[in-house]
Amino acid sequence: MADICEKMEELGVIPVVVLNDVKDAVPLAKALVEGGIPCAEVTFRTAAAEESIREIKKAYPEMLLIAGTVLTTEQVDRAVAAGAEMIVAPGFDPEIVDYCLEKKIPVCPGIVTPSELAQAVKRGLTRVKFFPAEAAGGLKMIKAMTAAYTNVRIMPTGGINAKNITEYLECDKIFCCGGSWMVKGDLIKAGEFDKIKEMTAEAKAIAASVR
Numbered sequence: 024m025a026d027i028c029e030k031m032e033e034l035g036v037i038p039v040v041v042l043n044d045v046k047d048a049v050p051l052a053k054a055l056v057e058g059g060i061p062c063a064e065v066t067f068r069t070a071a072a073e074e075s076i077r078e079i080k081k082a083y084p085e086m087l088l089i090a091g092t093v094l095t096t097e098q099v100d101r102a103v104a105a106g107a108e109m110i111v112a113p114g115f116d117p118e119i120v121d122y123c124l125e126k127k128i129p130v131c132p133g134i135v136t137p138s139e140l141a142q143a144v145k146r147g148l149t150r151v152k153f154f155p156a157e158a159a160g161g162l163k164m165i166k167a168m169t170a171a172y173t174n175v176r177i178m179p180t181g182g183i184n185a186k187n188i189t190e191y192l193e194c195d196k197i198f199c200c201g202g203s204w205m206v207k208g209d210l211i212k213a214g215e216f217d218k219i220k221e222m223t224a225e226a227k228a229i230a231a232s233v234r
């Protein structure tokens with residue numbers, strides 16, 4: 024878990040991807056790698072997620088692949104078997120978190136409130152996702168909450184973009200940010216992988232300028 028979180032911190036930005044068609048998986052991965060962010064959180068919002076992770080892992084074994092929107096333990100197993108190295112979810116589901124901890128699968132659940140954060144801390148987690156970040160109080164909320172839970176660092180996701188990511192990354196309570204702005208569904212659908220590469224490189228440059 025520590026190695027993966029370290030990698031995430033180095034990257035600064037985790038692209039959150041929704042893939043509707045497996046054929047887009049490798050071109051998208053290529054754009055991310057060439058743009059300088061060899062990482063993707065592939066969300067289990069679509070049926071293509073599992074196979075997409077498998078295809079990307081085959082083509083780019085060095086990429087850090089995270090499974091997102093994992094809502095069942097069955098999806099945990101499928102994601103890991105396909106090559107995902109970490110499980111992420113939008114919310115805190117004790118069943119999924121405990122399942123991952125028991126199987127020693129790195130897990131980064133979503134939290135929004137101190138009560139949810141307390142559940143994570145109780146289980147020994149020191150890295151959590153804060154989702155939906157902007158809608159749930161953004162940086163102000165993160166700073167207030169982590170003042171009480173000093174050992175925890177946060178990955179805000181939801182509403183983060185090239186304009187507001189700098190202020191998030193400047194906060195030492197934040198280890199990285201998740202976001203979909205550089206891998207938007209319409210760009211993938213239109214096959215605009217050059218544009219994705221360009222926006223990924225821009226995201227990478229912003230993160231590098233802060234860290």
Ligand SMILES: O=C(O)C(=O)C[C@H](O)[C@H](O)COP(=O)(O)O
Pocket residue numbers: 039066091092093111112113133152154180181182183201202203204
């Ligand atoms: O599905 C998950 O595991 C999530 O936590 C949700 C995603 O991370 C956000 O939907 C990305 O948010 P945007 O960058 O605003 O598009």
